[in-house]
Amino acid sequence: MARNSETIFTADNLELINQVGLLGAKADLLKLSSALRSQGRSPESVTLAISQGRLRHRALTKFGTELASSMLLTEAGLEQATRSEVANWHAERFIDAGLTSVTDLGCGIGSDSIAFSKAGLQVKAVEADLATAEIAAHNLSGHQSAEVIVGTAETHEVDTEACYLDPARRKLDQKTAGRVMLQPEDFSPNLNFAFDLGSKVPAAIKLSGSFPHELIPANCEANWVSHNNELVETILFFGKLGTQGKRSAVLLGQENLEFSGSHEQAEIQDLGAFIYDPNPALVRSHLLGGFASENNLWGLSKSIAFLSSNSEIHSPWLRGFNVLEVLSLDPKRISKRLQELGIGILEIKKRGVDTTPEELRKKLRLKGKVSATLILTKLGEDRRAILCQPIG
Ligand SMILES: C[S@@+](CC[C@H](N)C(=O)[O-])C[C@H]1O[C@@H](n2cnc3c(N)ncnc32)[C@H](O)[C@@H]1O
Structure with a gap:
């Protein structure tokens, strides 16, 4: 991705962000802000550095110290990003399937793309939002095998062996959210586009843990994934990334475990010991x-x-x-x-x-x-x- 000449992430601001470091709940932001101002830093630079410091601290649990201390973040980007341990497992699936390159269609701040690149895959990371793409480019800048492209999933010409999609859920207002049935067009990229792609190239599509079973296509493997005892996603694997029709629960942690089977009701009996x-x-x-x-x-x-x-x-x-x-x-x-x-x-x-x-x-x-x-x-x-x- 070409460098944005109007970026707020100038060399000076990046240096200040790194100098400020991670800011936890106990950080005295007023004191820090006035100290930086008295060093001649502009109010905009100080605000930017402090907000990045806060976000980096919040990112610790998702990404660990090393990544959290070096990434640029946005509020929404951090909220939507895949935890590193889960992203590493995604990448492992691509490697185990013998794949060598992937296009991440809607890469966000780049958490999954970082894991793909670390695992040794060539990565094209496509992002529709310019500001988010700029952040992804920074986060992937140390990865020679990754390229960030500003564009839409639907119009990007895929030239890698496989695709990865983590569609953003359209925001519904609170009243509507509880009532309406989820539709493929409630996601961006649209799920019909994503599922269609899955029928053509090996692809992984990440969805929420509560994604309705009835919307899952038959021609993929579906996995419900938990990390630290929390349900984090439903992920669908298409083509050589999975086994059609297979349904598994996956537990990621010190060791990764999988339980596969078919839907059946547990037998009901009296309470035991x-x-x-x-x-x-x-x-x-x-x-x-x-x-x-x-x-x-x-x-x-x-x-x-x-x-x-x-x-x-x-x-x-x-x-x-x-x-x-x-x-x-x-x-x-x-x-x-x-x-x-x-x-x-x-x-x-x-x-x-x-x-x-x-x-x-x-x-x-x-x-x-x-x-x-x-x-x-x-x-x-x-x-x-x-x-x-x-x-x-
Ligand atoms: C859920 S986030 C991806 C998070 C990413 N997997 C990570 O772990 O950091 C989805 C991203 O897709 C982008 N997006 C939404 N619709 C898109 C489209 N049609 N084409 C490309 N990007 C899109 C959004 O701007 C958002 O950054």
Whole structure:
């Protein structure tokens, strides 16, 4: 990408941004600002450096220290960017498929493109928004194998072996957002364009974790991905990047795990000695039933994603609890029992009941040094509070 002669990111401003470094919540911005002003820096340069310092600090959890300290960022770009560990996994998939080049159609600030380039792929990073493209060009400037191009996905002529798309979701106003069915044209680039591309070249299309199953085309592999126990995306792999029709839950962490299977309902039985909270990728992928039957687990109520067993199971896919007692979901009774047991430190989890943990907590008047977990859920058709303790 040609250098923008009107850029705010001049050499002087870049030097100031690096000098300011990362600014956490405790940074004294007034003091910093007046110190920089007294060194003769312009108000615009100081504002820019401080806002980049704030954003770089917020970027730490997504990108780690080295990247966060060197990238240029925007508020929206950071919010939409893929976490480094997830982007590295995307890149691994392209390498494992034997691909050597990729076009990132809508590269944003460049998080995925950086990972592709680091993994050894030739990268064309296309971005429609000029200011964002300028930032991507800075972020990819140390990567000889990457080129940033200002343009639209729909008009760019792809000349690489594969494509990657992370479409931006059109902003709906709050009222509409909850009600309307998501449509392919609610994304930019448009999903019909993206899916069509996937039927022609190997492509990966990143979507939100809550993307509706019914909009997923049959000719791709779909993965629901969790990182640090958080559902971060649904990603579709087309062509040699995946296996048509395969559906998997993926857990990224110290080691990357995958569970594949078909959609089936978990068998429903009575509560056993242990209750398990499954990883959100298993739940959202609708593969929980298959996982349950492979691991001798069962469900407790239809459509509610807690599992149970009489054996203690340690699995990265599950958070397990030892069941102590089952109580009726009556705040007075729960409060009395917790006081008898000296339970004053309480984690409250809920699924399938409308009681809000915050409201219940206020009514419990917790006192005591013992800690426990209270799971509010349905056992069959009955609403219950299950008192339990996490297994080690
Ligand atoms: C979700 S962000 C990409 C984030 C990126 N994967 C990352 O990890 O940093 C989507 C980007 O696509 C760009 N975009 C939207 N529509 C586009 C189009 N039709 N052509 C090219 N870029 C587009 C937006 O400006 C935005 O920067």
